[in-house]
Amino acid sequence: MKVTVVGAGAVGASAAEYIALKNFCSEVVLLDIKEGIAEGKAMDLMQCASLNGFDTKITPSSNDYSKTAGSEIAVITSGVPRKPGMTREELIGVNAGIVRTVAENLVKYSPEVIIIVVSNPMDTMTYLVHKVSGLPTHKIIGMGGALDSARFKYRLAEALDSPVADVDAMVIGAHSDTGMIPLATKASLRGVPVADLISDEKLKNAVEETKVGGATLTKLLGTSAWYGPGAAVSAVVQAIACDQKKLIPSSVMLNGEYGESDICIGVPAVIGRNGVEKILEIQLTEEERAQFKASADAVRSVNNDLSI
Numbered sequence: 001m002k003v004t005v006v007g008a009g010a011v012g013a014s015a016a017e018y019i020a021l022k023n024f025c026s027e028v029v030l031l032d033i034k035e036g037i038a039e040g041k042a043m044d045l046m047q048c049a050s051l052n053g054f055d056t057k058i059t060p061s062s063n064d065y066s067k068t069a070g071s072e073i074a075v076i077t078s079g080v081p082r083k084p085g086m087t088r089e090e091l092i093g094v095n096a097g098i099v100r101t102v103a104e105n106l107v108k109y110s111p112e113v114i115i116i117v118v119s120n121p122m123d124t125m126t127y128l129v130h131k132v133s134g135l136p137t138h139k140i141i142g143m144g145g146a147l148d149s150a151r152f153k154y155r156l157a158e159a160l161d162s163p164v165a166d167v168d169a170m171v172i173g174a175h176s177d178t179g180m181i182p183l184a185t186k187a188s189l190r191g192v193p194v195a196d197l198i199s200d201e202k203l204k205n206a207v208e209e210t211k212v213g214g215a216t217l218t219k220l221l222g223t224s225a226w227y228g229p230g231a232a233v234s235a236v237v238q239a240i241a242c243d244q245k246k247l248i249p250s251s252v253m254l255n256g257e258y259g260e261s262d263i264c265i266g267v268p269a270v271i272g273r274n275g276v277e278k279i280l281e282i283q284l285t286e287e288e289r290a291q292f293k294a295s296a297d298a299v300r301s302v303n304n305d306l307s308i
């Protein structure tokens with residue numbers, strides 16, 4: 001299995017590292033437009049192979065897409081991250097041009113590829129890839145829900161004083177500070193509804209902290225996060241590569257599901273060897289349905305800023 005990661009910055013390198021550590025791919029091509037970056041990161045990562053016991057070969061590329069030819073999966077992390085005080089939506093002006101060119105180049109050399117979009121504003125960048133790549137809709141997946149759900153589980157575990165691994169929870173909606181919808185009503189501690197175990201106030205705090213999870217880290221770090229994003233990317237890549245058919249909230253093109261069409265936004269999706277294998281339409285409360293509609297409206301208005 002050959003996987004390409006475009007963008008050898010913080011998130012791209014972290015994703016390549018986690019993919020290699022999990023040892024399920026033969027090759028990861030790490031491509032960056034900046035001369036030397038991919039070479040340096042790939043060399044540094046390959047020097048971990050004997051220490052960490054992985055066989056995955058990490059091949060660098062300085063913007064040479066011929067090296068990506070025949071990739072079955074490609075991850076787009078190229079573009080600028082936000083700085084403290086910014087929203088993800090403010091990145092559209094720079095990132096749309098980058099994501100468009102990258103998607104076109106990827107498809108040129110790997111016409112059968114499945115693309116995972118990470119660059120922000122992620123839901124709109126995913127929509128853009130649908131419009132410019134010519135790939136079938138099931139082959140384009142926006143990564144946001146995997147990360148946001150992991151952050152929600154972390155916040156719930158904190159509130160419950162329980163191990164994170166005992167918590168199950170999901171976040172749907174847009175990957176944005178205001179559009180995320182952590183599904184508090186469905187969160188559980190090994191099947192026991194979390195709402196039965198902690199106060200409304202604690203649950204509400206966990207929801208609010210999850211929604212601004214990216215902004216909180218950006219404020220602390222001066223740039224956006226990379227370990228969680230890299231791990232979340234590797235989980236989506238592995239679900240495809242190993243045909244795991246995992247239920248991962250992902251930004252996918254909707255065609256009537258949840259009452260929305262011609263939009264990419266986070267919904268529960270089964271991810272396997274064919275990419276998006278199924279979209280699950282789960283029961284939402286009236287309040288969650290209203291939140292989803294508002295979230296979709298906001299994504300649509302950002303999509304309108306694209307020139308496609």
Ligand SMILES: NC(=O)C1=CN([C@@H]2O[C@H](COP(=O)(O)OP(=O)(O)OC[C@H]3O[C@@H](n4cnc5c(N)ncnc54)[C@H](O)[C@@H]3O)[C@@H](O)[C@H]2O)C=CC1
Pocket residue numbers: 006007008009010011012031032033034037077078079080081082091095098101102117118119120122143144147175223224225226229
């Ligand atoms: N969807 C999600 O959950 C998350 C999304 N992000 C987004 O991912 C993106 C990357 O973030 P970081 O890795 O922290 O940024 P970074 O600045 O560390 O790395 C970005 C890399 O992209 C490269 N690049 C720029 N234009 C390129 C092009 N045309 N072709 C190839 N490479 C190019 C740069 O040289 C740089 O090395 C940002 O847009 C950020 O907002 C970050 C975290 C989570």
Ligand SMILES: O=C([O-])CC(=O)C(=O)O
Pocket residue numbers: 081082088120147175213214215217218224225229
């Ligand atoms: O917050 C950001 O800008 C980066 C991102 O999408 C995340 O970490 O969730």
